[in-house]
Amino acid sequence: MVVDDRTTPAAARSAARVQSPTTIDRLIGEEEERFVARQPRSRELHTRALASLAGGVTSSWQITRPQPVFISRGHGSKIVDVDGNEYVDFHGGYGAGLAGHAHPAIVEAATRQVRNGTHFAQPSEDAVIVAELLAQRFDLPVWRFTNSGTEATMDAVHLMRAVTDRDLIVKVEGCYHGHHDSVQVSVAPSESEEIGPAGHPLGRPASSGIPAAMTRLTLVATFNDLCSVERLLDEQPGRIAGMIIEPIMMNAGIVLPVPGYLEELRSLLHRHGALLCFDEVKTGLTVGPGGATRLLGVAPDIVCLAKSIGGGLVTGAVGATDEVMAHVASGEYEMVGTFNGNPLSMACTRAVLESVATDAGYERIAALRARLEVPVNAAIERHGLRAHLVSVGAKGCITFADAPVRNYRDFLLVDDRFNHLHWLVQHNRGVFLPPWGKTEQWMLSVQHGDGDVDMFVQNFEQFAADAGHAVRA
Numbered sequence: 072m073v074v075d076d077r078t079t080p081a082a083a084r085s086a087a088r089v090q091s092p093t094t095i096d097r098l099i100g101e102e103e104e105r106f107v108a109r110q111p112r113s114r115e116l117h118t119r120a121l122a123s124l125a126g127g128v129t130s131s132w133q134i135t136r137p138q139p140v141f142i143s144r145g146h147g148s149k150i151v152d153v154d155g156n157e158y159v160d161f162h163g164g165y166g167a168g169l170a171g172h173a174h175p176a177i178v179e180a181a182t183r184q185v186r187n188g189t190h191f192a193q194p195s196e197d198a199v200i201v202a203e204l205l206a207q208r209f210d211l212p213v214w215r216f217t218n219s220g221t222e223a224t225m226d227a228v229h230l231m232r233a234v235t236d237r238d239l240i241v242k243v244e245g246c247y248h249g250h251h252d253s254v255q256v257s258v259a260p261s262e263s264e265e266i267g268p269a270g271h272p273l274g275r276p277a278s279s280g281i282p283a284a285m286t287r288l289t290l291v292a293t294f295n296d297l298c299s300v301e302r303l304l305d306e307q308p309g310r311i312a313g314m315i316i317e318p319i320m321m322n323a324g325i326v327l328p329v330p331g332y333l334e335e336l337r338s339l340l341h342r343h344g345a346l347l348c349f350d351e352v353k354t355g356l357t358v359g360p361g362g363a364t365r366l367l368g369v370a371p372d373i374v375c376l377a378k379s380i381g382g383g384l385v386t387g388a389v390g391a392t393d394e395v396m397a398h399v400a401s402g403e404y405e406m407v408g409t410f411n412g413n414p415l416s417m418a419c420t421r422a423v424l425e426s427v428a429t430d431a432g433y434e435r436i437a438a439l440r441a442r443l444e445v446p447v448n449a450a451i452e453r454h455g456l457r458a459h460l461v462s463v464g465a466k467g468c469i470t471f472a473d474a475p476v477r478n479y480r481d482f483l484l485v486d487d488r489f490n491h492l493h494w495l496v497q498h499n500r501g502v503f504l505p506p507w508g509k510t511e512q513w514m515l516s517v518q519h520g521d522g523d524v525d526m527f528v529q530n531f532e533q534f535a536a537d538a539g540h541a542v543r544a
């Protein structure tokens with residue numbers, strides 16, 4: 072299953088731009104002007120915040136073009152910005168929003184727990200119930216909790232090292248697993264960096280502040296390419312603790328694993344005494360009741376969850392086999408944190424598992440997804456866009472390329488300007504997609520309805536007509 076090199080990214084990108092050197096850029100300019108004009112209060116707050124919040128925002132990825140959007144409230148499937156503009160929320164808080172906003176079950180659980188105290192740093196009954204429910208869904212028996220996806224993948228990497236007594240790990244080029252040192256390698260390397268051949272990527276630090284000594288402990292493989300992993304295992308016999316991977320890549324649009332890839336990957340790693348960890352922080356409950364693990368029928372040794380399991384509250388979880396978690400239970404690996412299993416988070420996570428991520432919730436999402444896909448695909452066809460829709464569960468994206476993206480090198484070929492224009496067109500007409508163009512996906516919640524999807528479709532029609540015209544111009 073070797074993924075071949077196509078043409079160089081730079082050549083393909085310039086070919087894409089030759090189609091429409093100016094029209095798309097002109098449309099982007101017009102939409103950005105409209106965007107800024109609609110949001111004077113956001114602009115004012117951002118300008119004020121620049122003096123006291125680094126970059127004027129609370130997380131660096133909130134710095135978006137043409138300006139950050141400050142939000143005042145959310146209810147059901149809608150959010151409202153500080154200028155009073157209402158949007159259908161397709162952003163979903165970067166994948167946390169399965170419940171939508173102010174879901175009655177979350178409001179009830181949170182209110183009850185706030186009245187009963189929000190922090191004891193002692194275990195609660197809800198924590199046991201959540202662990203039992205996750206064990207049923209994810210085919211992994213033993214769990215612990217964290218406060219974020221970053222903490223979950225950090226503990227998972229430590230655990231792979233603790234269990235195997237080896238230092239090296241493997242990650243996939245283009246996968247984001249949070250911002251700790253071991254995984255801040257080759258997250259979104261640019262074409263201008265030295266990134267090596269597609270089948271044997273070079274590890275690149277993803278940010279300043281990541282020590283070269285740490286980067287050297289993380290080897291980089293290519294998604295959907297078993298040979299790239301096998302080569303690393305052969306080059307470093309007995310030294311690789313395990314591999315962390317998003318079973319469906321969700322920080323490069325949506326990239327699906329080819330049939331058999333994950334099963335074979337698990338066997339390959341196990342043959343070399345290494346572990347497999349699925350980072351399901353994004354996929355988790357958004358792709359189905361038991362995440363990608365159940366959807367794809369491959370159980371890893373360790374799974375990491377966060378985002379959607381918390382119903383909008385801060386939480387994360389790590390599930391693993393008895394053998395792996397024995398290292399935690401014995402105290403040999405100390406998995407600790409003042410707020411781990413915090414009662415407020417646990418009460419809300421329990422509410423998600425019992426009242427949000429239900430069969431009825433997933434049926435509703437499946438119906439909305441079908442309602443969206445048919446007309447969007449028809450519009451792509453009718454307007455001659457070089458694009459296709461990829462979706463799984465509550466998540467979806469438009470990939471502006473003819474062929475499916477199989478790995479990060481394919482993803483580099485996608486012309487991001489179309490995604491940015493689509494984001495602007497939707498935003499200016501009442502649908503809030505996640506910013507960051509081609510990297511992110513939309514997200515449906517159990518509180519979205521037909522009218523929400525219809526607004527997205529109507530806006531997409533408008534975008535497709537303009538973009539199609541631009542492509543032909």
Ligand SMILES: Cc1ncc(COP(=O)(O)O)c(C=O)c1O
Pocket residue numbers: 165218219220221222224247248249250317321322350351352353377378
């Ligand atoms: C796949 C994946 N893993 C881990 C993380 C880190 O999660 P958090 O932002 O909660 O630390 C993210 C965040 O976007 C993610 O997408």
